[in-house]
Amino acid sequence: MGRSLAGGLLTDRGSTDGKATLGPSGTDRPPTGRVLPSRRSRRLATLSLLVVPVLLALSGCTSKDMPNFAMSDKGATNQSGRVLFLWQGAWIAAFATGAVVWGLIIWTVIFHRRKRDDQGLPPQNRYNVPIEVLYTMVPLIMVGVFFYFTARDEDRLQQISAHPDHQIRVQAQRWSWQFTYDGDQATTVTGTPGNPPTLYLPSGQTVEFSLHSQDVIHSFWVPAFNYKMDVIPGQVNHFQITPRTIGTYVGRCAELCGQDHSRMLFNVQILKPADYQAKVAQIKAQAEAAK
Numbered sequence: 560m561g562r563s564l565a566g567g568l569l570t571d572r573g574s575t576d577g578k579a580t581l582g583p584s585g586t587d588r589p590p591t592g593r594v595l596p597s598r599r600s601r602r603l604a605t606l607s608l609l610v611v612p613v614l615l616a617l618s619g620c621t622s623k624d625m626p627n628f629a630m631s632d633k634g635a636t637n638q639s640g641r642v643l644f645l646w647q648g649a650w651i652a653a654f655a656t657g658a659v660v661w662g663l664i665i666w667t668v669i670f671h672r673r674k675r676d677d678q679g680l681p682p683q684n685r686y687n688v689p690i691e692v693l694y695t696m697v698p699l700i701m702v703g704v705f706f707y708f709t710a711r712d713e714d715r716l717q718q719i720s721a722h723p724d725h726q727i728r729v730q731a732q733r734w735s736w737q738f739t740y741d742g743d744q745a746t747t748v749t750g751t752p753g754n755p756p757t758l759y760l761p762s763g764q765t766v767e768f769s770l771h772s773q774d775v776i777h778s779f780w781v782p783a784f785n786y787k788m789d790v791i792p793g794q795v796n797h798f799q800i801t802p803r804t805i806g807t808y809v810g811r812c813a814e815l816c817g818q819d820h821s822r823m824l825f826n827v828q829i830l831k832p833a834d835y836q837a838k839v840a841q842i843k844a845q846a847e848a849a850k
């Protein structure tokens with residue numbers, strides 16, 4: 560008797576007396592159970608018809624061909640596209656897994672429901688090594704794939720060059736933000752909940768942020784960057800980006816930090832390098848004039 564996939568699911572239905580028996584392979588299987596190659600071939604053919612076009616369609620996809628799943632596709636920084644692609648891949652893998660699971664459930668419900676003339680229990684299967692290896696290995700492979708792409712991208716996102724073009728100190732405090740450009744105290748801008756500050760960034764130049772907190776844990780988040788990092792008291796966190804797409808974006812705190820957390824907003828303007836220099840010089844001139 561040939562061993563079938565899915566623990567005898569491809570065998571003929573039930574034994575004549577409705578009682579399960581233990582076969583020589585250790586599988587409970589009715590004496591009349593046998594594999595029907597033509598039916599199995601048909602099912603494999605149907606499965607390939609469903610899976611192969613999906614794989615072919617996905618293999619030629621780029622980030623732009625797929626939905627964003629609520630992530631920004633503005634390409635505001637050199638990193639935002641990488642995060643978007645990882646996010647899209649994770650969703651598509653989740654949808655594919657869901658489709659297989661729901662497909663198997665629906666297939667079972669439709670094709671293996673109890674027939675009118677069925678009596679007793681259907682064949683009871685256990686100790687089916689191939690199916691047990693399958694449902695152990697498939698999740699392990701899935702987790703491995705998720706882990707590989709996440710670890711690869713996280714490593715690249717957190718790479719820091721020793722000599723960034725600009726260093727911006729970000730200080731979070733209940734409930735606003737303070738920005739200082741290139742270590743020059745005269746360029747410090749402090750916001751309030753009623754008057755959110757603007758962070759200026761030069762396009763095409765590397766910027767390193769150092770994140771400081773004066774009180775509790777906050778999180779520095781510019782949604783268009785597809786990236787955020789915690790701002791922790793007593794610890795300075797760093798990350799680098801290269802702004803790319805000129806424009807104005809919103810920023811906010813992404814860690815519930817107290818009563819006015821929702822008002823902890825700021826703006827981000829990515830400018831041409833010359834315009835950026837002019838803005839920073841203007842901030843400095845205004846601070847010196849106010850002395």
Ligand SMILES: [Cu+2]
Pocket residue numbers: 731776777778812813814815816820823
């Ligand atoms: Cu906060």
